[in-house]
Amino acid sequence: MTPVNSSPSPVPPVTDLRPARRWVPRHVVVTRSAAERPHTAEILRRVEAAGVTDVQLLTADRIxxxxxxxEREAYARAKDTLAVVVAPPSQLRPQPIPPSADWRLDLAKGCPAHCQYCYLAGSLxxxxxTRVYANVDDVLAPIRSLTGSGSVTTGDADRAGEGTTFELSCYTxxxxxxHLTGSLxxxxxEVGTGLHGDGASLRFTTKFDDVAPLLALPHGRRTRVRFSLNASGVERFEGGTARMPERVAALGRVARAGYPVxxxxxxxxxxDGWREQYAALLDAVALALAGVDDLDVTAEVITHRFTPGSKEVIQGWYPxxxxDLDEDGRRAKRSTFGGVxxxxxxxxxxxxxxWFTDELDARLPQARLLYWT
Incomplete structure (x- = not known):
């Protein structure tokens, strides 16, 4: 990757804070430690511009x-709450995150969407x-020291062009x-302009379509924007997110802005009808990406799975x-540490x-299938 100017750029100013499907929390809380961080002032400006009136500055760090x-009331209130906190030291230690990326970095924990199969259920x-981290500088600081190490893209001949990869969307x-944080x-x-050194790249997955704030950023083709896409028969489980045509259109927009996607x-x-539904999805993606110069597109295919813990949480949230959470129709798979x-x-x-291997190759031959699980 080409070295570039390492001078930091400010977080973009607050603009146009009310397009469709933007989440606006009803409650915002700021911990005592977070209130002392410079980035918190930017978050509060954005929160105010979004029309939030219930903002509490806490006298301690406990929420x-x-x-x-x-249980239902607690869930509903939690999903309506944004907490501005400081990431603790344990959260600042990057962890390997195969098969997605070399390392995981967390800008936040929690998500405003209401996906009934939620991957976070049982793990948080x-x-x-939704907890957002005010100490973004601390979260991103390890990038420089970790660049050149890792077991997923670093040292892999097939993916070496991505450099050392850092996943931003494991827990959010x-x-x-x-639109409320400016952290992304x-x-x-910072990575696009080389502030954290050369040879690193970011990646994140989203179910939202509000990509306008990203289009003009100096990304340097060092951030891969991935969209979580699915069949229409599965989309009904994804409450509070952008609809599939909107996500596909946003995919085309960021690809035309030069981002790897x-x-x-x-x-x-x-x-029922999964082949036809997924075929229609791949056709829509191919149409959205048609004619994109220097297209760099990958695919990751992940089948549905659940744990006993996540099933219990999901059924509590969405009674x-x-x-389908029937263990009798599944195969139990045990981890090294005894989890199932x-x-x-x-x-x-x-x-x-x-089917996916064949149809991706036939309908979207430009896409590199990174992994199947």
Missing amino acids: TSPRGLS TGPPI DPLGIE AAAVT GLTIAPVMPV RTRL KYVYPGETMRELRG
């Missing part, structure tokens, strides 16, 4: 929920409040909260869900994998 709430403790959807733009700009087709489910997750039976997995 507590109101007493006397039922407490009410699902950074685009879904970007700061990260894209990606499809995160997840979670794949063999719903009337029609999501339920995946589709081997025959179903082989059928799905074969």
Whole structure:
């Protein structure tokens, strides 16, 4: 990657804060430590511009929920709350995150969407409040020292062109909260202009379509923007997100702005008519990307799976869900540490994998299939 000017750029100013489907929290809380961070002032400016009136500056760093709430009430309030906090030291230690990227960096924890299969269910403790980190500089600081190390793209001949990769969306959807934080733009700009050195790249996945704030950033083709896409029969489980045609259109917009892009087709489910539905999705993507100069597009295909813990949480959050969580129709897969997750039976997995491998090659031959799981 070509070295570039290392002078930092400011977070872009607040503009146009009310397009469709932007999440506006009802409650914002700021911890005592976060209030001392410069980036918090930018977040509060954006929160005010978004029309939030319930903003509390806490006298401590602990966030507590109101007493006397039922499980459903606690969930609803948490999903309406944005907390500005300082990432603790444990959160600042980057962890390997195969098969997605070399390392994980967290700009936030929690997501405003209401996906009934939520990947965060069972992996995050407490009410699902969206916590954004005020100490973005600390979160991004490890990039320089870790560039050149890693087991996913670094040293892999097939993916070496991506450099050392840093995943920003393991525990959040950074685009879904970007209008309130500016943290994603700061990260894209800093890495794109070489502030953290050469040879690193960012990647994130989103279910939102508000890409306008990213289009003019000096990204240097060092951030891969991936869109979580799915069949229409699965989209009904994704509340509070941009609709699939909007995501596909946004994919085309960022690709034309020079970003490397990606499809995160997840979670794949063999719903009735799945072949026709996924074929229509791939055709729509091919149309959106037609004619893009220097197109760099990847695909990651992830089948639906759940754990006993995530099932319990999901059924508590969405008691009337029609999501298939029947263990009898699945195969139990155990991890090295004894954990269990339920995946589709081997025959179903082989059928799905074969179909996606063939159809991606036929309908979107430019896409590199990075992995299947």
